[in-house]
Amino acid sequence: MWGALLRRGLRGAGGLRWLSSGGPPWSQVVSEAEKIVGYPTSFMSLRCLLSDELSNIAMQVRKLVGTKHPLLDTARGFVYDSRNNLQMRGLVVLLISKAAGPSTAELSFQHDMVSGIYSSQRSLAEITELIHTAFLVHRGIVNIGELKSCDGPLKDMQFGNKMAVLSGDFLLANACTSLAQLQNTKVVELISSAIGDLVQGIYYENSKSSEENCLTDDIGISRWKEQVFLSHSALLAKSCQAAMELAKHSAEIQDMAFQYGKHMSMSHKLHSDLQPFVKESSSDTMAFSLNSAPAILHQEFCGREAWLKQIREAQGKGNIVDYKKLQEAIKAGKGVTSAIDLCRCHGNRALAALERFPPSEARDALANIVYAVTRFP
Amino acid sequence: MWCEGRGKERNPFRCFCLGNQGNLTSNKTTLLKNAVTRFHHTSTSRCCSCSKTISDEKYQDPFQLGRKDLKNLYEDIKKELLVSAAELKEMCDYYFDGKGKAFRPMIVVLMARACNIHHNNSKEVQASQRSVAIIAEMIHTASLVHDDVIDDANSRRGKRTLNQIWGERKAVLAGDFILSAASVALARIGNTTIISVLTQVIEDLVRGEFLQLGSKENENERFAHYLEKTFKKTASLIANSCKAVSILGCPDPKVHEIAYQYGKNVGIAFQLIDDVLDFTSCADHLGKPTAADLKLGLATGPVLFACRQFPEMNAMIMRRFSKPGDVERARKYVLQSDGVQQTTYLAQRYCHAATREIRKLRPSPEREALVHLTEMVLMRDK
Numbered sequence: 001m002w003g004a005l006l007r008r009g010l011r012g013a014g015g016l017r018w019l020s021s022g023g024p025p026w027s028q029v030v031s032e033a034e035k036i037v038g039y040p041t042s043f044m045s046l047r048c049l050l051s052d053e054l055s056n057i058a059m060q061v062r063k064l065v066g067t068k069h070p071l072l073d074t075a076r077g078f079v080y081d082s083r084n085n086l087q088m089r090g091l092v093v094l095l096i097s098k099a100a101g102p103s104t105a106e107l108s109f110q111h112d113m114v115s116g117i118y119s120s121q122r123s124l125a126e127i128t129e130l131i132h133t134a135f136l137v138h139r140g141i142v143n144i145g146e147l148k149s150c151d152g153p154l155k156d157m158q159f160g161n162k163m164a165v166l167s168g169d170f171l172l173a174n175a176c177t178s179l180a181q182l183q184n185t186k187v188v189e190l191i192s193s194a195i196g197d198l199v200q201g202i203y204y205e206n207s208k209s210s211e212e213n214c215l216t217d218d219i220g221i222s223r224w225k226e227q228v229f230l231s232h233s234a235l236l237a238k239s240c241q242a243a244m245e246l247a248k249h250s251a252e253i254q255d256m257a258f259q260y261g262k263h264m265s266m267s268h269k270l271h272s273d274l275q276p277f278v279k280e281s282s283s284d285t286m287a288f289s290l291n292s293a294p295a296i297l298h299q300e301f302c303g304r305e306a307w308l309k310q311i312r313e314a315q316g317k318g319n320i321v322d323y324k325k326l327q328e329a330i331k332a333g334k335g336v337t338s339a340i341d342l343c344r345c346h347g348n349r350a351l352a353a354l355e356r357f358p359p360s361e362a363r364d365a366l367a368n369i370v371y372a373v374t375r376f377p
Numbered sequence: 378m379w380c381e382g383r384g385k386e387r388n389p390f391r392c393f394c395l396g397n398q399g400n401l402t403s404n405k406t407t408l409l410k411n412a413v414t415r416f417h418h419t420s421t422s423r424c425c426s427c428s429k430t431i432s433d434e435k436y437q438d439p440f441q442l443g444r445k446d447l448k449n450l451y452e453d454i455k456k457e458l459l460v461s462a463a464e465l466k467e468m469c470d471y472y473f474d475g476k477g478k479a480f481r482p483m484i485v486v487l488m489a490r491a492c493n494i495h496h497n498n499s500k501e502v503q504a505s506q507r508s509v510a511i512i513a514e515m516i517h518t519a520s521l522v523h524d525d526v527i528d529d530a531n532s533r534r535g536k537r538t539l540n541q542i543w544g545e546r547k548a549v550l551a552g553d554f555i556l557s558a559a560s561v562a563l564a565r566i567g568n569t570t571i572i573s574v575l576t577q578v579i580e581d582l583v584r585g586e587f588l589q590l591g592s593k594e595n596e597n598e599r600f601a602h603y604l605e606k607t608f609k610k611t612a613s614l615i616a617n618s619c620k621a622v623s624i625l626g627c628p629d630p631k632v633h634e635i636a637y638q639y640g641k642n643v644g645i646a647f648q649l650i651d652d653v654l655d656f657t658s659c660a661d662h663l664g665k666p667t668a669a670d671l672k673l674g675l676a677t678g679p680v681l682f683a684c685r686q687f688p689e690m691n692a693m694i695m696r697r698f699s700k701p702g703d704v705e706r707a708r709k710y711v712l713q714s715d716g717v718q719q720t721t722y723l724a725q726r727y728c729h730a731a732t733r734e735i736r737k738l739r740p741s742p743e744r745e746a747l748v749h750l751t752e753m754v755l756m757r758d759k
Contacts, residue, residue, distance in 0.1 A: 144544075
């Protein structure tokens with residue numbers, strides 16, 4: 001049914017265009033996509049997960065139950081991911097590999113293609129997930145010096161840190177080894193630089209939250225975009241490009257893949273940031289980051305002074321922020337609509353990049369992903 | 378493991394100890410002590426190039442020989458660390474201040490030259506070989522940064538650790554960044570074999586760290602476990618970077634194996650001496666706290682040897698010196714035993730193995746410098 005809708009859309013609008021009615025629900029997008037690429041990507045390489053080292057860690061992480069170390073949350077997230085975000089990057093890499101089709105370079109290159117995807121591209125999808133996961137884990141390190149007695153025993157936190165560093169390093173080392181096995185220096189360079197980008201992006205994320213007496217940065221939307229590119233887009237964008245390189249596609253196709261990866265992930269981040277502001281009124285207000293897109297845009301529109309004043313007004317006793325109040329303030333301004341526009345703008349750019357690929361199921365699936373992350377109630 | 382002569386069984390202790398019962402007899406102890414003393418008293422100042430040493434041929438101070446290639450090493454490393462955030466840049470540059478020993482890059486460039494000369498008498502170090510030296514030092518530093526977080530260390534090389542100054546979160550990121558930059562530099566060499574060889578190091582470093590988490594019950598297993606951990610955490614980097622430069626300089630696989638074996642043996646020796654110094658040196662001189670290994674629950678060479686004389690140490694080893702007073706007791710046992718001497722002797726044997734390997738290459742000042750370097754490993758006091 002969705003395929004038919006899209007084809008109509010394609011023929012009607014002369015290409016891929018954003019449909020205001022939105023695409024199928026996210027879970028369906030994901031499961032359709034998994035069928036297209038030939039196997040479910042809902043678990044990481046079993047080989048890695050079942051390794052002695054990680055089994056060891058898993059056993060040790062049990063000791064963290066009852067403590068407040070973030071590693072526990074991260075670990076839970078792998079098992080109970082409610083928004084089907086598991087393996088999304090890997091899935092996108094597989095889809096774009098399939099969408100680009102076989103290499104036009106040499107006929108002798110037509111080796112081990114399964115479901116239209118080269119084994120090297122599958123390996124790359126796995127590598128992307130390994131890196132993403134490694135950093136989810138490394139993000140969950142706590143600063144020992146900032147711990148308070150309510151955080152629990154110091155020993156537990158130190159232990160949690162140790163496990164987090166080790167398991168993150170293990171995943172990264174596996175990623176590096178698999179990268180080396182691809183026997184392609186350009187891909188190694190690209191993905192290694194993506195790791196560097198990710199580190200810098202996370203660094204910026206951290207810096208914000210550790211500022212004292214200031215819950216929000218004085219950054220405009222363009223700085224925000226640069227930083228979010230690093231922390232949320234670079235890895236996927238460069239992996240998509242690398243997938244093209246593995247199949248020796250042209251520089252143009254490589255760039256289109258990069259653009260898709262970049263703009264789709266930007267949309268995804270914006271979509272995620274907007275959730276607290278666009279959900280139908282619920283009993284509880286979702287907490288949101290004061291450095292999320294709607295807040296940053298709101299600040300740009302009304303000016304920093306006015307914004308800081310609003311924050312102060314929303315702070316009650318003990319400087320606890322009344323998020324509901326702030327949310328109202330932001331919704332009353334132009335931040336939310338502006339963020340939605342930005343999300344759709346990136347979505348359109350992702351779709352535009354997709355147009356350079358020949359029509360296929362895989363391409364449709366990639367488009368559906370864009371529709372899913374640009375849809376608002 | 379490598380076992381000389383006696384004992385039919387592959388018990389590593391039997392092989393490495395003097396005497397056929399695995400117990401030192403008193404005259405053999407003296408023999409060992411004299412040998413060790415002789416090593417420790419053969420002093421060489423850095424600038425003098427004519428002192429007598431074990432090797433007969435005239436040698437040059439390795440640090441002088443490699444000086445030209447390593448000039449600007451740290452500047453070049455910093456250039457690879459392209460970070461926009463000023464603080465993150467400061468963190469990444471922190472250990473590349475030129476105050477480290479630069480021991481690993483030194484070995485790498487000397488090996489590069491020795492192999493180049495062996496192959497076609499070329500006296501130049503290729504740019505790619507120099508890159509390997511840079512990459513090796515970066516990988517090494519990245520792992521140190523993470524180790525310090527894992528061990529909750531507060532000083533290294535005479536200054537505070539990254540995690541101590543900037544906190545654990547940022548320290549871990551800095552380590553990740555240095556590793557990614559090393560990886561980019563590695564890719565730019567443009568040689569997939571070299572990428573594989575050096576990536577193996579990254580894997581070994583992590584696995585070595587995991588090995589340190591676990592422990593073995595059986596005495597014999599413990600020593601093998603200790604040596605395996607030592608290889609992965611220390612020697613693999615040196616062995617594989619030597620191998621990498623040999624591949625770049627010479628097509629002969631026999632040379633690659635020689636380079637690898639030299640690096641492996643010297644690397645193990647280096648770590649063994651490091652483990653000895655943890656007991657014999659004082660904190661100020663070393664630049665980091667002593668008895669650090671015991672405090673981390675690690676049973677290193679001197680401890681494992683001491684345990685043979687003082688079986689009461691077994692229980693402490695099993696509980697990783699966690700009971701109050703364990704560290705001090707263990708330390709006393711070690712200093713009372715011949716653990717230090719045994720470990721030093723073992724290191725000496727590895728150095729000899731390294732020397733035997735490197736002497737298979739065509740003679741050159743660099744080759745002899747590498748021989749001398751093994752002696753310097755034994756004579757280290759920090």
